[in-house]
Amino acid sequence: MLATMESIQLLDVSDELAEMILKSEEAAHYFHCYQALKSSRESMDKIYKFNSLKELYEEVQRFGRYHPDYSRVMKEIRETKRDMDMDDHVATFRVAENQLQQLLDEVSTIIGKSVSESVKIPTGNAFFDSGCSGGCGSGGGCSCSA
Incomplete structure (x- = not known):
């Protein structure tokens, strides 16, 4: 593929756009919340516990109500997920994640609409x-x- 001036300019502009997104308030807040979540031992323990229960949950789902531990696993996974979701670090991180996703969606919409409605x-x-x-x-x- 031959590099034209137009394609090189397009790559330069896309790099600038990526840099602006990375320096945005939403991205900074996201990275701050991510670090706070990763540094919280209690929050990470809740996440690890939920992830380990997810594997058991998937095994139970293969057999449905006929699995001998169906009721226990279903109750335990709901309680663990609620406990994880109610954690301050997890909740704050999810809000920051949604805000960053909204920014990315807006940028995608602007770029897409500039191509065609x-x-x-x-x-x-x-x-x-x-x-x-x-x-x-x-x-x-x-x-x-x-």
């Missing part, structure tokens, strides 16, 4: 997004406001 833009969870923001690519065929 009908381009498919994978952003967030479509179930929770209000409307499809034009990301469906059907040009409004899904009754959205595209």
Whole structure:
């Protein structure tokens, strides 16, 4: 592939954009929360416990209600997940993660719309997004406001 001036400029601009995202408040907050989570022994113990129970949960799911430990595992996984989710470090990290994801989704939308109004833009969870923001690519065929 021959490098043209246009492709080199495009790579330079994309590097600048990546640098701006990494220096954003959302990214800084995300990295701060990540470090706080990783440095909290109690939070990490909850995460490790949940991950180890997930393996047991997946084994139980293969047999469903017929597994001898079905009720116990289901109850234990729910309690462990609730305990993990209620941890301050985990909750703060998830909020920061969602904020950074929202920034990335907005940047993707701006870039996608600059290419074409009908381009498919994978952003967030479509179930929770209000409307499809034009990301469906059907040009409004899904009754959205595209």
